[in-house]
Amino acid sequence: MLLAPLVARLRSIVGVEGVIDRPEALLVYECDGYTLERAAPEVVVLPRTPAEVASALRLLAAERIAFVPRGAGTGLSGGTLPVGAPVMICTSRMQRIEAIDVANRRVVAQAGVVNQWVSNAVRAHGLCYAPDPSSQPACTIGGNVAENSGGPHTLKYGVTTNHVLGVELALPSGELVALGGAVEDRPGYDLVGLVVGSEGTFGIVTRATLRLVRLPQAYRTFLAVFDSVEAASEAVSGIIGAGLVPAALEMMDQLIIQALEAAFHVGLPTDAQAVLLIELDGPVAGLDAQSQRVEAVCRSNGARELRVARDDAERATLWKCRKRAFGAIGRLAPNYCTQDGVVPRTRVPDILRAIGAAAARHRLRVANVFHAGDGNIHPILLFDERDRDEVARVLAAGREILEACVALGGSITGEHGIGVEKIDQVPLLFGPDDLRAMMRLRAVFDPEGRANPHKIFPDAKVCVETRAPRRQVAL
Amino acid sequence: MSAWAEIVGATHARPGGPGDAVDGLVPRWVVSPGSVAEVQGCVRAAAAGGLALVASGRGAHLDVGAPPRRLDVLLRLDRLGRVLDHQAHDMTVTLEAGCPLSLVADTLARAGQWLPLDPPRPATTTVGGLLAANLAGPLRTSQGRARDLLLGIRVVGSDGCVVVGGGRVVKNVAGYDLPKMHVGALGTLGVIVEATFKIRPRPEREEAVVVACPTASAAADAGLAILDGGVPPLWLEVTGPGELAEGPGCGAAAVVGLGGLVEEVDAGRELVREAASRRGLRTTIVSDGAALRGRLADFSVAPAAGVLRAATLPTEVGPVVETTVAAARETGVDVRCLADLASGIVRIAVAEATALPVLLKILRPALERDGGSVVLERSQGAVKAGLDVWGDPGPGMELMRRLKVTFDPSGIFAPGRFVGGL
Numbered sequence: 001m002l003l004a005p006l007v008a009r010l011r012s013i014v015g016v017e018g019v020i021d022r023p024e025a026l027l028v029y030e031c032d033g034y035t036l037e038r039a040a041p042e043v044v045v046l047p048r049t050p051a052e053v054a055s056a057l058r059l060l061a062a063e064r065i066a067f068v069p070r071g072a073g074t075g076l077s078g079g080t081l082p083v084g085a086p087v088m089i090c091t092s093r094m095q096r097i098e099a100i101d102v103a104n105r106r107v108v109a110q111a112g113v114v115n116q117w118v119s120n121a122v123r124a125h126g127l128c129y130a131p132d133p134s135s136q137p138a139c140t141i142g143g144n145v146a147e148n149s150g151g152p153h154t155l156k157y158g159v160t161t162n163h164v165l166g167v168e169l170a171l172p173s174g175e176l177v178a179l180g181g182a183v184e185d186r187p188g189y190d191l192v193g194l195v196v197g198s199e200g201t202f203g204i205v206t207r208a209t210l211r212l213v214r215l216p217q218a219y220r221t222f223l224a225v226f227d228s229v230e231a232a233s234e235a236v237s238g239i240i241g242a243g244l245v246p247a248a249l250e251m252m253d254q255l256i257i258q259a260l261e262a263a264f265h266v267g268l269p270t271d272a273q274a275v276l277l278i279e280l281d282g283p284v285a286g287l288d289a290q291s292q293r294v295e296a297v298c299r300s301n302g303a304r305e306l307r308v309a310r311d312d313a314e315r316a317t318l319w320k321c322r323k324r325a326f327g328a329i330g331r332l333a334p335n336y337c338t339q340d341g342v343v344p345r346t347r348v349p350d351i352l353r354a355i356g357a358a359a360a361r362h363r364l365r366v367a368n369v370f371h372a373g374d375g376n377i378h379p380i381l382l383f384d385e386r387d388r389d390e391v392a393r394v395l396a397a398g399r400e401i402l403e404a405c406v407a408l409g410g411s412i413t414g415e416h417g418i419g420v421e422k423i424d425q426v427p428l429l430f431g432p433d434d435l436r437a438m439m440r441l442r443a444v445f446d447p448e449g450r451a452n453p454h455k456i457f458p459d460a461k462v463c464v465e466t467r468a469p470r471r472q473v474a475l
Numbered sequence: 476m477s478a479w480a481e482i483v484g485a486t487h488a489r490p491g492g493p494g495d496a497v498d499g500l501v502p503r504w505v506v507s508p509g510s511v512a513e514v515q516g517c518v519r520a521a522a523a524g525g526l527a528l529v530a531s532g533r534g535a536h537l538d539v540g541a542p543p544r545r546l547d548v549l550l551r552l553d554r555l556g557r558v559l560d561h562q563a564h565d566m567t568v569t570l571e572a573g574c575p576l577s578l579v580a581d582t583l584a585r586a587g588q589w590l591p592l593d594p595p596r597p598a599t600t601t602v603g604g605l606l607a608a609n610l611a612g613p614l615r616t617s618q619g620r621a622r623d624l625l626l627g628i629r630v631v632g633s634d635g636c637v638v639v640g641g642g643r644v645v646k647n648v649a650g651y652d653l654p655k656m657h658v659g660a661l662g663t664l665g666v667i668v669e670a671t672f673k674i675r676p677r678p679e680r681e682e683a684v685v686v687a688c689p690t691a692s693a694a695a696d697a698g699l700a701i702l703d704g705g706v707p708p709l710w711l712e713v714t715g716p717g718e719l720a721e722g723p724g725c726g727a728a729a730v731v732g733l734g735g736l737v738e739e740v741d742a743g744r745e746l747v748r749e750a751a752s753r754r755g756l757r758t759t760i761v762s763d764g765a766a767l768r769g770r771l772a773d774f775s776v777a778p779a780a781g782v783l784r785a786a787t788l789p790t791e792v793g794p795v796v797e798t799t800v801a802a803a804r805e806t807g808v809d810v811r812c813l814a815d816l817a818s819g820i821v822r823i824a825v826a827e828a829t830a831l832p833v834l835l836k837i838l839r840p841a842l843e844r845d846g847g848s849v850v851l852e853r854s855q856g857a858v859k860a861g862l863d864v865w866g867d868p869g870p871g872m873e874l875m876r877r878l879k880v881t882f883d884p885s886g887i888f889a890p891g892r893f894v895g896g897l
Contacts, residue, residue: 103699104789148648154646159648178869185786186868187850187867188868190658191878193652194656214702214707241564243587244676283706283707284705285706286735286736289738290736375565375645444878
């Protein structure tokens with residue numbers, strides 16, 4: 001238990017309403033988008049400014065208390081689960097877009113600014129912030145930086161790290177340090193590149209300088225319908241092989257198609273085995289020629305139907321289906337767990353077979369909606385959390401799917417992060433020397449290991465501490 | 476000598492000579508390992524003996540960076556020169572550190588692909604050097620830098636262990652982004668031995684349009700308007716007065732590279748012409764855009780006493796070039812300027828060494844005040860003596876110091892070559 005005086009001092013920094021410590025109010029913070037494991041913090045602190053974050057961290061530093069950063073809590077790997085960290089620092093009240101430089105295509109946003117707000121704020125100038133995770137109406141820039149978030153349009157535009165020019169980081173010592181900035185190529189090590197994707201284990205990102213991109217002149221958005229997952233996968237390879245770089249290349253399987261149709265009634269073919277959502281963007285001039293190539297590849301790979309969005313409204317409908325796919329899953333089962341793995345894109349058919357086999361082995365239903373162009377799979381494992389045996393089978397199937405990804409030359413996470421969820425799979429990718437290097441790197445920023453402890457690394461000591469509470473809360 | 480011969484074989488270890496000097500410092504030995512295990516052996520031997528080691532590919536870019544404080548071993552990696560794995564359909568390529576970019580280009584071209592990084596001297600630039608010196612050329616405008624294309628890396632650390640970061644897939648957030656640590660670190664944190672990149676389809680056509688402009692500011696303005704148009708250029712450089720024979724003659728120019736399908740190039744050409752004619756500017760079409768781009772990429776290695784690299788915001792590129800040209804005129808020195816407009820990078824080739832400190836003193840304080848920088852990117856070692864090659868790395872310096880101490884505690888990797896004497 002934290003001492004009452006400490007909580008009082010936190011209140012004096014962030015205001016009375018900025019500290020939450022009533023047990024019933026803390027329930028909101030006991031998990032993020034990864035719901036299989038839960039643990040509430042002892043106290044949640046909601047600073048209003050970067051300076052307040054720094055003050056709170058200085059206080060915690062003096063008492064050597066560990067903390068866990070959190071944005072909107074949309075993460076999918078349990079990165080904000082408080083494990084051995086009594087204090088949660090939540091950036092959601094730091095919502096200011098501090099500067100917009102249209103001519104240089106830069107934005108400075110506080111950590112709690114919602115991803116979508118950035119694009120909304122600059123759309124009138126013909127600009128947008130490219131990384132667009134499915135949670136973009138809710139997820140925050142701080143969280144995006146911590147997780148190096150992706151999204152459907154990363155195939156052409158890259159992920160968060162390609163769009164962050166600078167960050168202000170509150171180190172666990174309470175020191176605020178500005179790294180990088182609006183001007184590129186500051187001499188020195190690429191500390192910004194190291195902070196992006198560090199999952200809150202280096203400190204708390206309080207501000208970020210983001211690069212904006214020009215909105216494309218035009219889009220061509222297709223829905224291609226296939227009678228087999230293999231044919232759809234071949235079409236994906238064919239499109240890439242034809243020298244095209246679509247803005248997005250997404251696949252959805254039959255279970256998702258059926259759920260989406262039940263939810264949105266947009267006329268998706270519920271008997272299809274797979275559909276591809278393909279988007280080209282860029283100058284009007286080249287789009288017709290590229291569209292013809294896409295159509296030819298789809299047809300030659302057996303697409304039985306090819307729809308083209310005729311206007312912005314139809315495009316919006318197609319994307320609504322893709323981005324709300326996770327919402328539609330609610331119709332299929334009380335709970336679901338979204339896995340995140342990567343394979344070389346030519347191995348998509350193999351991993352889909354492996355997913356199907358794992359599902360059959362563990363008697364689970366699995367839906368697939370994913371970034372096929374990147375080889376970034378997202379099998380959604382359906383379950384009922386009241387069924388403890390089913391939960392155990394979900395965890396086992398998830399592990400097997402990730403092992404299959406690695407066996408195919410891929411990775412255990414493309415955009416969700418390790419968090420707590422994938423700690424046990426990290427050794428599939430990295431050996432002791434690699435992990436030691438990463439832990440040394442962490443110590444450069446956080447020598448005492450107080451920033452989001454017990455995440456990412458399968459440390460032997462940690463297992464003893466985390467396993468018991470994890471099992472307890474999880475199953 | 477025999478110790479090195481034992482590790483790499485007698486024919487691959489020799490005493491250093493004047494031709495091996497790094498910024499004037501002659502290494503005691505030049506050692507060329509033929510495998511990752513031999514690199515590990517060399518690093519362990521250097522660590523055991525407290526020796527300073529500078530890694531090099533074919534020596535094409537050793538003029539980048541501050542002079543090393545000490546130099547015992549020049550570690551030549553050109554024997555590690557293979558393309559290890561090209562997965563055309565997965566759009567990835569895995570390369571040994573000593574692999575020259577020209578070989579990479581030839582390999583990928585067979586599949587209609589490229590690694591869109593175009594530093595100077597591609598025939599002698601190796602993958603390791605590309606990464607360590609964070610080299611880029613005009614393509615950076617649309618394709619990003621090495622950091623944006625690098626997927627995975629293998630590095631020999633100061634303890635001789637091989638550390639893996641990232642992977643071979645195009646999207647991956649497992650663990651920290653260790654590859655980023657070594658990009659632009661100039662070999663001060665380890666020896667890069669292997670790298671995997673994301674590759675892209677090579678544009679079917681590439682041409683360039685030269686917009687002749689009265690001043691660099693006018694060229695920058697025209698360039699910004701073109702960048703804001705509906706057809707993104709493949710690259711866009713702003714040249715100072717007298718830099719190009721094509722088009723501007725003795726004036727400045729905005730040089731716009733267009734790439735993609737025929738239709739896209741046609742549309743881009745029209746857009747550039749319109750933007751130019753609105754301003755009353757003349758355009759010249761250069762049909763071999765790639766060749767012109769290659770010449771522009773070589774700007775920083777053309778004969779000069781030194782090349783400064785100023786970084787600023789894109790909207791400040793014009794004013795920075797004008798300030799530079801004016802200052803040079805005042806001091807009576809010849810300078811040539813070339814800017815990557817979208818990235819805000821201005822390169823200044825200076826004819827006389829004595830002018831370098833003068834220009835640094837004029838340009839650096841103002842640029843650094845606004846978060847920019849001026850680096851002495853290239854010059855001979857003797858010129859660098861007494862100059863601050865890197866300038867102020869900013870508030871991250873303390874973390875950088877800790878990073879260096881953590882990964883190279885005894886200072887064997889290129890000591891003194893990097894920012895703040897690291």
